[in-house]
Amino acid sequence: MSQYAGMTQTETGAGVLCDLRSDTVTRPDDAMRQAMAAAEVGDDVYGEDPQVNQLEATLAERLGKEAGLFLPTGTQSNLTALLSHCGRGEEIITGRDYHVFKYEAAGASVLGGSALYPLEVQPGGGLDPAAIAAAVKPDDSHMPISRLLSLENTHNGQAISLEDMRAMTDAGRAAGLSLHLDGARFFNAITELGCSAPHLAVLFDTVSICLSKGLGAPAGSVLVGPSDLIARARRWRKMLGGGMRQSGVLAAAGLMALEQNVDRLAEDHARAATLADALRALGAGEVTQATNMVFFTPAEGQNAALQAHLAKAGVVIGAGDSGPIRLVLHKDVTDEGLNGAIAAFQTFFS
Numbered sequence: 165m166s167q168y169a170g171m172t173q174t175e176t177g178a179g180v181l182c183d184l185r186s187d188t189v190t191r192p193d194d195a196m197r198q199a200m201a202a203a204e205v206g207d208d209v210y211g212e213d214p215q216v217n218q219l220e221a222t223l224a225e226r227l228g229k230e231a232g233l234f235l236p237t238g239t240q241s242n243l244t245a246l247l248s249h250c251g252r253g254e255e256i257i258t259g260r261d262y263h264v265f266k267y268e269a270a271g272a273s274v275l276g277g278s279a280l281y282p283l284e285v286q287p288g289g290g291l292d293p294a295a296i297a298a299a300v301k302p303d304d305s306h307m308p309i310s311r312l313l314s315l316e317n318t319h320n321g322q323a324i325s326l327e328d329m330r331a332m333t334d335a336g337r338a339a340g341l342s343l344h345l346d347g348a349r350f351f352n353a354i355t356e357l358g359c360s361a362p363h364l365a366v367l368f369d370t371v372s373i374c375l376s377k378g379l380g381a382p383a384g385s386v387l388v389g390p391s392d393l394i395a396r397a398r399r400w401r402k403m404l405g406g407g408m409r410q411s412g413v414l415a416a417a418g419l420m421a422l423e424q425n426v427d428r429l430a431e432d433h434a435r436a437a438t439l440a441d442a443l444r445a446l447g448a449g450e451v452t453q454a455t456n457m458v459f460f461t462p463a464e465g466q467n468a469a470l471q472a473h474l475a476k477a478g479v480v481i482g483a484g485d486s487g488p489i490r491l492v493l494h495k496d497v498t499d500e501g502l503n504g505a506i507a508a509f510q511t512f513f514s
């Protein structure tokens with residue numbers, strides 16, 4: 165089970181004041197639920213769901229791509245992209261700590277017969293362009309065929325600059341690789357970078373975006389890219405069991421998320437900075453912060469006691485036995501919740 169799982173409302177005893185485990189815990193608000201209830205729907209496998217069609221077209225246009233595909237999860241969106249780019253005996257070059265390598269159960273290898281070749285992730289969240297170039301295999305029957313470079317932005321909350329992204333994608337393009345971006349938190353990245361969506365998306369053939377994290381929809385991801393590749397991806401989605409029929413109730417939530425929850429991501433980043441400052445002021449351990457995430461490393465052996473102390477104040481965190489604790493800000497953490505969390509950290513360390 166995930167280290168972030170298992171702290172439910174009943175276990176904490178108190179009502180949950182703020183849940184800092186992940187931005188996946190966000191819940192649809194009243195306006196979103198109304199949009200879901202009112203959604204006109206059809207059978208999306210027949211291409212007849214107006215909300216799904218609108219969501220796919222909206223995100224494709226917003227990122228400057230030809231077409232989009234709505235999928236139930238980010239994992240299926242990435243998997244569908246990898247399967248569409250890459251076949252048996254071909255290779256995907258990616259990062260050792262990237263989601264597609266570390267947290268997606270090697271789906272592209274299991275289901276597509278592709279090899280995942282992981283490179284060391286640099287402190288800033290990117291890969292070394294020279295290492296990308298060196299990883300590309302020559303045309304030699306001993307070796308897999310290097311086909312795809314799969315990158316991630318944000319990575320652990322870190323927004324990687326356009327300049328650094330371009331250095332990586334240039335290295336991939338020069339070697340003839342196709343390019344995929346796991347942009348689960350794409351809008352956090354461009355909010356931090358201060359660039360438009362196409363500025364980042366143009367570097368890639370395909371981009372996957374999660375609607376169910378900071379954007380606050382209950383489920384769903386969208387893959388955008390060229391029409392021919394998205395047509396192949398649609399076949400993979402069906403094969404993987406991701407053709408969802410009247411999924412317009414979910415797509416309506418996604419459209420609402422794009423409308424009301426993109427511009428406010430900067431608030432989450434600001435609250436993360438406030439939390440990081442407050443934790444630094446405690447002098448109780450190393451603190452790093454980027455976009456909506458804070459990583460706090462208390463002294464060895466304190467994680468469990470800290471988690472239990474915070475839970476009594478209704479502050480839910482996901483602390484493993486040791487090492488950095490990830491604290492994630494999102495739209496359901498209010499200033500009241502944030503202040504309560506800071507106060508609870510202060511009482512633990514005072």
Ligand SMILES: *Cc1c(COP(=O)(O)O)cnc(C)c1O
Nearest residue numbers: 237238239240263316346348374
């Ligand atoms: C959350 C996430 C995904 C997709 O996760 P799902 O839970 O399948 O939606 C993919 N990549 C990154 C970087 C993520 O954070």
